Amino acid sequence: MNTTPASAETPVSLSDALAATPAFSPLYQQIKGLILQGLQSGEWKPGEVIPSEMELAARYRVSQGTVRKAIDELAGEHLLVRRQGKGTFVATHSEQHVQYRFLKLQPDSGDLTSEGPAQREIIDCKRQRASSEVARALALRTGDAVLQVRRVLSFSGQPTILEDLWLPGGPFKGLTADHLTKYHGPMYALFETEFGVRMVRAEEKIRAVLPDAAQCQWLQVTPGTPLLSVERVAYTYNDTPMELRRGLYRTDTHHYHNHLS
């Protein structure tokens, strides 16, 4: 817990000092790191309260304000959720008002919740060997075990999204079509409760494409209907990629909504 890591105790050569940034890291960043450890290690699980600011301040031997700033940043990254009067909680995908946090598709009028719950139909779930492409996205080696899932999401009875998912075989050992079919709720919530994998952020690449015959079938659109192709890589703590997802979105009744600021 050193405020100035590059102090006398750790001699640094002149060239080092010039090459690498001094890497000064404020106390609250170090506290943030410690809290992050607690989250990764599973000491505090999604949905649970973490200790109060005063307790954490005592544990880490810093002032409440320093803990506060660390928690502020983690809350800003949606890893923690503060609730005045109640405490600070580990964020989870299992809550109503954050169900569709990573799904930016909206009906042209109203919002997703107004369309009622999504119907999820699992088409397929099988073990496979990672193609070079999948391996690269998931930071695996080509040929490593992966799970592939295909499903259709419908809103108000209309098939709207066709998705293919690839998951690393290790962390998701034991996942079957049965799991997915029986579980009603967001997939990321299931990942949390059943496999201890919490998705924290994601990157999406979006393109306009034309569907092939099979895809037309699943989405019940005519060939030649342009669709949105959404390729997502989702990450857990530590920037570890844990899911590759390729979605085809209908955009005749819905649109992808994005807020820029």
Add this chain to the structure above:
Amino acid sequence: MNTTPASAETPVSLSDALAATPAFSPLYQQIKGLILQGLQSGEWKPGEVIPSEMELAARYRVSQGTVRKAIDELAGEHLLVRRQGKGTFVATHSEQHVQYRFLKLQPDSGDLTSEGPAQREIIDCKRQRASSEVARALALRTGDAVLQVRRVLSFSGQPTILEDLWLPGGPFKGLTADHLTKYHGPMYALFETEFGVRMVRAEEKIRAVLPDAAQCQWLQVTPGTPLLSVERVAYTYNDTPMELRRGLYRTDTHHYHNHLS
């Protein structure tokens, strides 16, 4: 500057108290509002420094910490930019590293800056009367004066984006094709310097579409090539809509990149 607005001075009926939220607003939020006023009124212009935290604290008769928290939020919304040792500056679209802040299109390999500067070709710029649709988006009345601009953006010589813009006639009085053609740089930078209009945030609706014959010409694609349709409404301070923009993006060599967190 009242910490508890619903105090004895302003009697509130029981029904009011139950209906409307108490609307307690912390001091730093009020300071934030005052700074925002300074930005809107043009007291501090894009690119300029605002007074130091100590000065503002003295002016508003609060502690430095309170000003700090206000500025923190404004910096988080990208209205201000803090530079240690130098001061706090009004954000601007005229800087290299934030040039494409609202443009999420990326080449499939590398980034936009690696492709060199964008070539901007103004196709058209004319005064018009707002259609009901345009009027609604810009919070005008149908028939009000608007400017319509059409242009093509090319990267590495390849036409990639075809855009139509609608701007309210009032704030942009005097804008001509000449302005746009002669100005080399981001359009939002020109809006700042020439018309005092700073774009602060935007909303985008994205769909997959098929281009018509004219659009194919401009983008040099064959009919039947699916394109990304990006409809953007951009806002100044105060959530005032100031631009409606409809873009068609080629996504065979580029993709729309989005970060979810």
Add this chain to the structure above:
DNA sequence: CAGTGGTCTAGACCACTGG
């Protein structure tokens, strides 16, 4: 070196929650 933003502390008080 003075002036800026950035960090850290300690303590007081407020707003919200639940028993």
Add this chain to the structure above:
DNA sequence: CAGTGGTCTAGACCACTGC
């Protein structure tokens, strides 16, 4: 009512910038 997060203050010191 006690316990939580939220606000506000005052003061000390650190890191960075430019003269």
